[in-house]
Amino acid sequence: MQPKSFRNMLIFIYVLSGMAALAYEVLWTRMLSLLFGVSIFGVVVTVSAFMAGLGCGSLLGVKLRCSASAALRWFAMIEGCIAVYALALPVAVHGVESLLGGNAASGLAGWFGMQGVTSFVLVCIPAFGMGAGFPLVLKAAAERCSLGMVYGMNTMGGVLGALLPLVMLPTLGWSLSVRMVAGISAMVCVGAWFLSKYPDRNEAQQTQADKDETQQPHVGEDETQQTRVKPSLRPDMLKLFAYAGIGAASLTLEVAWTRLYGMLMLRTEYVLAVILAVFLAGIAIGSLWARRADPERYLMWMPVLTAVFALLSLYELPLLAKWVESIHAASLFGAMIKQGAAIMVCTLPVTLLLGAWLPILSHQSGDTHVSGAWLYGANSAGAALGAMLAGFVLLPALGTAGTLCVAVVILFLCGMVWVKKRSLWLALPLVFLALWPVHLLPEASVLLPRELAGGRNIMAFEDAVSITHVVELPSGQRLLLSDLHRMDASTDPTAIAVQKNQARLPLLLYPQPQSILFLGLGTGITASASLVFPALDRTAVELSAGAIAAAETRFDRVNGGIMQYMKVVRDDARRFLRVTPKHYDIILGDLFHPDMVGRSALLSVQQFERGRKRLDAGGIYVQWLALNQFDALSLQSVLASFRKIFPHGGMFVDGFRLALVGVRDGSISAASVRANMMRLDADGKGEATGNEGMWTWLGRYWGPIPETNAPPQDEWSPVIEFSLPRARYGGDIRMTSSLRWLLHQRVAPKVAMKQLHIGSSDRELFMRAYAATSLNIQLELASLNGREGQAQQLARLAYQANPRDRWAGFALADRMYATLADAGTYGYDKTKALKTILAIRPDHIGALKSLLRLVMKQGNHNLAGNLRQRILKLSPLDAEMRGMTLPDASDTVSPKP
Numbered sequence: 001m002q003p004k005s006f007r008n009m010l011i012f013i014y015v016l017s018g019m020a021a022l023a024y025e026v027l028w029t030r031m032l033s034l035l036f037g038v039s040i041f042g043v044v045v046t047v048s049a050f051m052a053g054l055g056c057g058s059l060l061g062v063k064l065r066c067s068a069s070a071a072l073r074w075f076a077m078i079e080g081c082i083a084v085y086a087l088a089l090p091v092a093v094h095g096v097e098s099l100l101g102g103n104a105a106s107g108l109a110g111w112f113g114m115q116g117v118t119s120f121v122l123v124c125i126p127a128f129g130m131g132a133g134f135p136l137v138l139k140a141a142a143e144r145c146s147l148g149m150v151y152g153m154n155t156m157g158g159v160l161g162a163l164l165p166l167v168m169l170p171t172l173g174w175s176l177s178v179r180m181v182a183g184i185s186a187m188v189c190v191g192a193w194f195l196s197k198y199p200d201r202n203e204a205q206q207t208q209a210d211k212d213e214t215q216q217p218h219v220g221e222d223e224t225q226q227t228r229v230k231p232s233l234r235p236d237m238l239k240l241f242a243y244a245g246i247g248a249a250s251l252t253l254e255v256a257w258t259r260l261y262g263m264l265m266l267r268t269e270y271v272l273a274v275i276l277a278v279f280l281a282g283i284a285i286g287s288l289w290a291r292r293a294d295p296e297r298y299l300m301w302m303p304v305l306t307a308v309f310a311l312l313s314l315y316e317l318p319l320l321a322k323w324v325e326s327i328h329a330a331s332l333f334g335a336m337i338k339q340g341a342a343i344m345v346c347t348l349p350v351t352l353l354l355g356a357w358l359p360i361l362s363h364q365s366g367d368t369h370v371s372g373a374w375l376y377g378a379n380s381a382g383a384a385l386g387a388m389l390a391g392f393v394l395l396p397a398l399g400t401a402g403t404l405c406v407a408v409v410i411l412f413l414c415g416m417v418w419v420k421k422r423s424l425w426l427a428l429p430l431v432f433l434a435l436w437p438v439h440l441l442p443e444a445s446v447l448l449p450r451e452l453a454g455g456r457n458i459m460a461f462e463d464a465v466s467i468t469h470v471v472e473l474p475s476g477q478r479l480l481l482s483d484l485h486r487m488d489a490s491t492d493p494t495a496i497a498v499q500k501n502q503a504r505l506p507l508l509l510y511p512q513p514q515s516i517l518f519l520g521l522g523t524g525i526t527a528s529a530s531l532v533f534p535a536l537d538r539t540a541v542e543l544s545a546g547a548i549a550a551a552e553t554r555f556d557r558v559n560g561g562i563m564q565y566m567k568v569v570r571d572d573a574r575r576f577l578r579v580t581p582k583h584y585d586i587i588l589g590d591l592f593h594p595d596m597v598g599r600s601a602l603l604s605v606q607q608f609e610r611g612r613k614r615l616d617a618g619g620i621y622v623q624w625l626a627l628n629q630f631d632a633l634s635l636q637s638v639l640a641s642f643r644k645i646f647p648h649g650g651m652f653v654d655g656f657r658l659a660l661v662g663v664r665d666g667s668i669s670a671a672s673v674r675a676n677m678m679r680l681d682a683d684g685k686g687e688a689t690g691n692e693g694m695w696t697w698l699g700r701y702w703g704p705i706p707e708t709n710a711p712p713q714d715e716w717s718p719v720i721e722f723s724l725p726r727a728r729y730g731g732d733i734r735m736t737s738s739l740r741w742l743l744h745q746r747v748a749p750k751v752a753m754k755q756l757h758i759g760s761s762d763r764e765l766f767m768r769a770y771a772a773t774s775l776n777i778q779l780e781l782a783s784l785n786g787r788e789g790q791a792q793q794l795a796r797l798a799y800q801a802n803p804r805d806r807w808a809g810f811a812l813a814d815r816m817y818a819t820l821a822d823a824g825t826y827g828y829d830k831t832k833a834l835k836t837i838l839a840i841r842p843d844h845i846g847a848l849k850s851l852l853r854l855v856m857k858q859g860n861h862n863l864a865g866n867l868r869q870r871i872l873k874l875s876p877l878d879a880e881m882r883g884m885t886l887p888d889a890s891d892t893v894s895p896k897p
Helices: 003-036 041-061 068-101 105-141 147-172 175-194 201-215 220-228 237-264 269-288 297-298 302-317 317-325 332-365 367-416 422-438 493-509 524-534 547-553 573-579 599-603 604-612 632-645 670-679 682-689 694-698 721-731 735-745 751-756 759-783 789-799 804-818 832-841 844-857 861-874
Strands: 456-464 466-473 476-480 513-519 537-541 567-569 584-589 615-626 648-654 657-663 701-704
Touching: 003 041, 003 068, 003 105, 003 147, 003 175, 003 269, 041 237, 041 367, 041 456, 068 105, 068 175, 068 584, 068 721, 105 147, 105 269, 105 367, 147 332, 147 367, 147 721, 175 317, 201 567, 237 269, 237 302, 237 317, 237 332, 237 367, 237 524, 269 547, 297 332, 302 317, 302 332, 302 422, 302 466, 367 422, 367 456, 456 547, 466 547, 493 513, 493 524, 493 584, 493 615, 493 657, 493 670, 493 682, 493 694, 513 524, 524 537, 524 682, 547 584, 547 682, 567 632, 573 599, 573 604, 584 804, 599 604, 599 701, 599 721, 604 615, 604 632, 604 751, 615 632, 615 701, 632 657, 632 721, 632 735, 670 682, 670 694, 682 694, 694 759, 701 735, 735 759, 751 861, 759 804, 804 844
Parallel strands: 513 537, 513 584, 537 567, 584 615
Antiparallel strands: 456 466, 466 476, 615 657, 648 657, 648 701
């Protein structure tokens, strides 16, 4: 084989090796997210284990003395072993999850620790082999191609490998994707073994020369000294440690950027792969560019330039946030291309310089291949330490922006080891001055300028799990945000009613509930609906410490101080269900955004099975879904998963939210609701039903969970993680489609009465509520399709069928209020029109405020004061009402700061 052909094939094989390695990293990160849940822990453990393995493997591999052909044979055997190990790893991790997941005594921190150590070891083993392959390939490539070429092309293969799972996962699933990547490793094994049959033509002569040198007889001291004078193959220890520090800073940057850009942009399972690909692309290009660079010329300016460009990624955040909110992508692929390009623009200058360091330093050291392997090993080992430091120390202590600032300082200090011009140290104070304005993240309203216009942070909390913001809008209403991923919860009166309704349904369906478990705390408003049952034992499981603090200190005025009456456990919901010995009458799965990283595991067959095991006999499990967050396939996949565990489960519809209700060893019955109502006084009945009455809630019954052809959502064979992002960016998440599908699934009224065990004496009450619920869905569908005239008619019919139904009443009242400006034109008295609206919905905030303004103009301050009190009772945080002063009014409500 010609030397050029040998070189090209060797490079091609090592490109495939890099592609497989990074595909493994992305797939294993996805695998570990099953253990760690919704947090950055899976990313940190995978990346740190990967880099530690690469570093230790390279440092060991550089000490191996073997021929080029033997090096290729060793490399081939390593790749073959990695392929076999990759196929066995899912089984090992599944066993670890079963073994460690049941350790109740460890607590959350102990559980994370044991999972982290075990996962670190499992991932580090194959990464060690990958790292050992680097010096072996350099040995085989000696005199044929530069270190920069080998490293750069392998890293470019890594770019392809990081992106490969984006194609494979949605079409092949997780398990088959692992097998396919293992097949690539097997190809590398075969190719390297084949290539080892064509050694360097000078190999035999070089081997003989080495042999003769080792067999030389001892001579005089001077001659011996001369014989030992050889260039040092290992770089200076100070420089090794400095380059390890650069590796630590590099991975600290990567972890911080993953949190930062994942918060602003993709918000899907794909975020790590895209950021990793962009990061590696810059390093690969930098390595290829720098293989012929002048070391002295570039090393002098690299520390300053790297620090400056890394800092710019923080200064660019507000501009990037505005751009993200302004762009439109017609598909997930288009979104990834645009957002990936934006990430590259922000990070490419830094990653180019990071990639250039290795070939420049190895060239400066003399023997580029051996010294390069030493430097690569030190850099990778430092990178592992940096990832751990970033994820478990810096992010919780300093936040994302502070973590990035620390990386900037480390990059500058370590890079200055090679700088001979001491005057450049004067840049250090300037770096610290530039750090200060961006060491904290900007206000949430700056990062979401369109959605939070005029809002201000009243709380910002960051740990390794998430970034929690509480934002107060100009209206006085507050929003709870997790990682800036849209709105988790609001204090708007309608949002409060929706959140409370999530708890009202199961508390009504279970006869005389004694205990309830909330999977997710949020603002605490949902749990506050249970306060009407004073003897109820309440427990909430919440992983985010920020959400717990917010519920206690920022939402206490709208959640009834629920934190005083409830036990809150900081834990992963999946782990808690595995380890708790308690059983509950009711388990409530809160609303969340299922397309966020890791969240869809809470809608899996395994999660529903864990919940069922923790129910008392006859206990109820309720999982709420927001129809505007699902496409048809994803929704049906969740229904198939729930039906697999609760085959006799049912569905209820509240607005555009769907409740999946499963009963352990029992069925849903109207008698249970009646039994609950009999225990409460009139006020209690009103609070327990949201003043809608028991029949309104029974009328929201939709029927059994239908059979679908969609595959169930399995933790190890996920569906919705990958279908939802494609559907969201492709415009396939349409409320109209979901509502039409729902209308076709509803059972006939007679069938519903039979399934709910409703007697003929209650037929009329049930039928009116049943009809109103169907009409509500139809009017919403008509409104979404722009048929406002039809929606108006349907709103009147729904209200006539059941005046107590909140959705029917508000649909009519809102439409009447929207035409209020025309009342004077047609000779209607505005005050009478407002009173008519309030007769339909006494809690209509808009009508109450308009009536308040009218009576103030009339000088009726006593009535104005009463109206103000009514508004503040419905909306305690309303800024306009809290800031209003009424002269000579008997007003007992005073605004709170």
